[in-house]
Amino acid sequence: MNASALPPTAAASAATLAPSASGTAAPAATGPGGLVRWGVAASTARTLASAGPRLEPGEGARIVEEIRAAAAAGVEHVYRITGLESAHELRDSEVLVVDRAGWATAAVNGFREMLEPGLKQVLGDRFPQGLPMSLKLGGYGVGAEMGGLVTFLASHVLGQYDAFSVSSTAPGGRLLLVAPNIVQVERALSVEPADFRLWVALHEQTHRVQFAAAPWLREYLREQITELMDGLMSLPTSLRERLKSLTGSVRQDAEAPQGGAGQDPAHDGGGMGLLDLVTGPREKEALSRVTAVMSLLEGHANVVMDSVDASVVPTVKTIRQRFEGRGTERSALQKLIMRVIGMAAKQKQYQDGARFVRAAVDELGMEGFNAVWRGREMLPTEAELHEPRLWVERVSADA
Template identity: 55%
Template sequence: MDTTNSPANGPATPPPLINWELAATTAARLTPAGPKLSGAQIQAAVDNLRRLADVSVEHVHRITGLSAAQDLRDSQVLIVDRAAWAKANARSFEIMLQPALKALAEKRPDQLKSAATALGSTLTGTQMGAILSFLASKVLGQYDPFAALLPGGPAGGRLLLVAPNIIAIEQELNVVPEDFRLWVCLHEQTHRVQFAAAPWLREHMLEQISELSTSIAAKADTLGERLQQALKVLASSAKQVAGGQEPAGDSTAGSLLELFRGPEEKAVFSHLTAVMSLLEGHANVVMDAIDASVVPTVKTIRQRFNARSKTRSALENWVRKLMGLDAKARQYTDGAKFVRAVVDQIGMEGFNKVWERAGNLPTEEEIHQPDLWISRMDLSRA
């Protein structure tokens, strides 16, 4: 007997929108292993990355002035391969969506069931696996605060450093491995310190993501129509790529995002955009504060890493636009400008007020006009 929605059995069990186990296995199957290394070379790289991850924390503390960097014992650092990164992110995505699915199962079970039927968990699991596979070969590192919500997960989250990707890029750029690895660790460890300095931030982001996913999933009655529109957009832009053309401007990503974003979601999107810009920009400012006394070849690394984006194929550029990665790149730039402007005017101590509570987070408008944030915080240089 089906008791999924029976009141006598407590809260409804939400039907799966995505088969996350299938997503993880699909990603692992599709993702190439990366550079070919001997067992000894792999172990040496893992040991080296772990040591440099530890070394980088002291520099993050010195640059940011955040005392949270002095004690990160409740979080962990993992050196992983591509398949492990994909599996970890599949679990994190599942955790992030659980609150929204639970709320929908309790309040709007018919709409959730309709959405699950329209999507099909097996199909979406395969599609998510393909997305994770693409990302698994690109991501150098990632701080995952939501790992704390996994059974037995570290209370402070975990930092994942994807060794094959770091090694592949350092080989491609022909840079000094020790220097490049420390440079990458500085950025990723900054994210770890951010969440340690603002322990409320994980729950705040989870609430925002839950609100957004609940709102989108609740529109199940139009989901089929929007998916058909999305497929038309994909087909059109894919033909351009197949013909050796770049999809016009940002129309592909923009169209897809607009199909799944209504007036109700725009405010949440705006807030999450501002938060991500802050986090990524702050981490980039820390990287840029490092000079040759710490990373001897840092100038060469910056030049070659920044120039790398100009050599992407039309296919990769299309996929990046489709998945919003170009927007993420802009977040790095916009966020860094905000952080530098604030620090220039009121110093790092004044900027660090941003980590005290959710109300101190900048809005998207303030990211582009730092003076507005400074005024709202009633801050001025002593």
């Protein structure tokens, strides 16, 4: 869906990074040259990101405040549904209401924080004397391709919890809510704005609570990503070419008719995913662990979001029906992750995550399910994700 651009006067009020009272605006993604020129990626994404839907003068500032209020209100509902005490202590992370350019800049910074440690470790081992000039120069092209991919996603993402972009004021990461996209979708669906904003906030605030409940999870994911990097950097296919293929693949996924007859996302000509590229047993095990934990996180957030009733979100049934009917634009990042992984049924994995959570809660209750946040050994394996009883039996035996 193409939204008309904000006029400059409206953009000035709505299209700005809007930090929480105690937070600060997202920093620009810059850094020294390397395999990825992050500054190039950030400037490309920031420059190319469109403004979004038209707003009346002064309307943008009001919308930003309303979205921030919805995010704050969502925390108590997450606590009530999950029983996680971490929902009461979220002071170590911040909430930012951003425009598309702000999200694009922050997203590149998030990718840098997530990927750079692994890249440095892997490349340091492979090139102890320093990167060859060809790779350094290629970093500009990689940065431009990444910037183009982030630009496309910037018009689709409603919200994102970034666990890797930490600072002295927000050591627990930050939650980004993209105001123009939320407004665009609520208008397209003709739903009650206040209800829709709270509904979206419930999903995103759940991710914030998850990492607060499992502070070890950030490093766990980073370890798995570094393991994957080690395998991918030994492949002959260039990172730039994979990003270029990936950009086209994600664009095809988002723009293709939803539920098209006979459509097979795994064989749409969009290029290979990581499952096609990763060959080593260690890398495959890491990929399996990443797949399982991402499915758990998204499935859990979906269960929380879908647990509210009309007493919390009066028009929740209408929102669910219309949102799911349009192909769930909230899945833009999910589509990227699933395309990177190379799975045929991108949404199916997250549906499996939600089914896992519901099955585990049915058997153990929410308190029993919350054992999953105690440590990495409590995470479900990919096999357990598809067979929740296996995880339930393992957890029950350890209790």
